[in-house]
Amino acid sequence: MQRKLDHHAALIYTMVMVSAADRISDAELDIMTYLVEHLPIFQDFDRSRIDDLGRECAELLDQEDGLDLALELIADALPAPLRETAYALACDVVAADGAAMxxxxxxxxxxxxxxxxxxxxxxxxxxxASARHRIA
Structure with missing residues (x-):
């Protein structure tokens, strides 16, 4: 069984999970980095954890029922106000490369x-999110 996530890990898992739905693009990696570096929710986040969290999430998603387990871990870790934040981060990642697959x-x-x-x-x-990432 996977360990319980803290809210930072849940937010990172959310971004990785959405990005991994098709293929992780450079634009998606760039926006994830930008969000972690600039949003107030991550100001007390230990950025040295990001690679490990990304790898953990990817490994979990490769398991049978990994997607359901990841969604469960994310939901369990996030209080109500941060659920909207998680969804906003996910939408920003999806919108980052200009086309939602x-x-x-x-x-x-x-x-x-x-x-x-x-x-x-x-x-x-x-x-x-669509408006923020629109080019023209």
Whole structure:
């Protein structure tokens, strides 16, 4: 059984999981790095953990039922206010390379359901991420 995650690990797992839905692009890696370096939620995060957390998440996702377990670990680790934050991070990662692939959209849907986010709230978060990452 996987260990319990802290809120930082859950947020990192969320970004890695969404990025890994199709293939991890350079743009997605760049946005994940930027988010961890600049968002207030990560100001007390030990950045030396990021590689280990990414690797742990990838290993978990390779296991049978790994996706369900990852979603469960993320939901268990996040208090209600940080569930919207996790979804916003996921949307930023999906929007980073300019095109949301069907697997990424399905992953967002699964995440939204597991985090019990209101559909209107999720739509607003998705729209904001799309607007932030729009090129023209």
């Amino acid at each position: 069907q697997l990424e959209l399905r992953m967002l849907e699964m995440l939204r359901h597991r985090l019990n986010l209101d559909r209107l709230v999720a739509s607003a978060i998705e729209r904001a």
